[in-house]
Amino acid sequence: MYEEIDSEKLRVNLNARLKSLHDLYSGDLISKSTLSSQLLELIASREAKTFWDLTMKKDITARRMLTMLEDPDKWKKDSSSPEEERQMVLKKRLADVFFSDEDSYDFILEMLLDTANLPHFESIVYSRNGKSSLKKSGAKLSVLD
Numbered sequence: 001m002y003e004e005i006d007s008e009k010l011r012v013n014l015n016a017r018l019k020s021l022h023d024l025y026s027g028d029l030i031s032k033s034t035l036s037s038q039l040l041e042l043i044a045s046r047e048a049k050t051f052w053d054l055t056m057k058k059d060i061t062a063r064r065m066l067t068m069l070e071d072p073d074k075w076k077k078d079s080s081s082p083e084e085e086r087q088m089v090l091k092k093r094l095a096d097v098f099f100s101d102e103d104s105y106d107f108i109l110e111m112l113l114d115t116a117n118l119p120h121f122e123s124i125v126y127s128r129n130g131k132s133s134l135k136k137s138g139a140k141l142s143v144l145d
Helices: 007-026 032-043 046-055 057-070 072-079 083-098 105-116 122-127
Strands: none
Touching: 007 032, 007 046, 007 083, 007 105, 032 083, 032 105, 046 057, 046 105, 057 072, 057 105, 072 083, 083 105, 083 122
């Protein structure tokens, strides 16, 4: 499925988008709230999902365990947050990663994708891309039933 896709080209494109967001924010053209929303849109894009699948998904269990072990309190707080607050928590985590002291967009991209693919956030990210929503539809009944 991904044989003809160049992961390095995806990385370059995603890093360019991160740099553009950085330039917009540092130029005071967008707010922190808009930035975090745009980061969510970026990681929910088909391009980011494809990059994740090609380069990082095979290590998903190890990545999740490492994240949990690095900061168990944050993991517990995030995973136990109410469902209706999770999107705001996710946006805050994405902004925190973006504003980290790391200079490499490669590392920031990797950390953003790791955050997006945590079990308590991935449904928020990937339901945005046209995949099935978490909302259950009720039974369809006819008036004649």
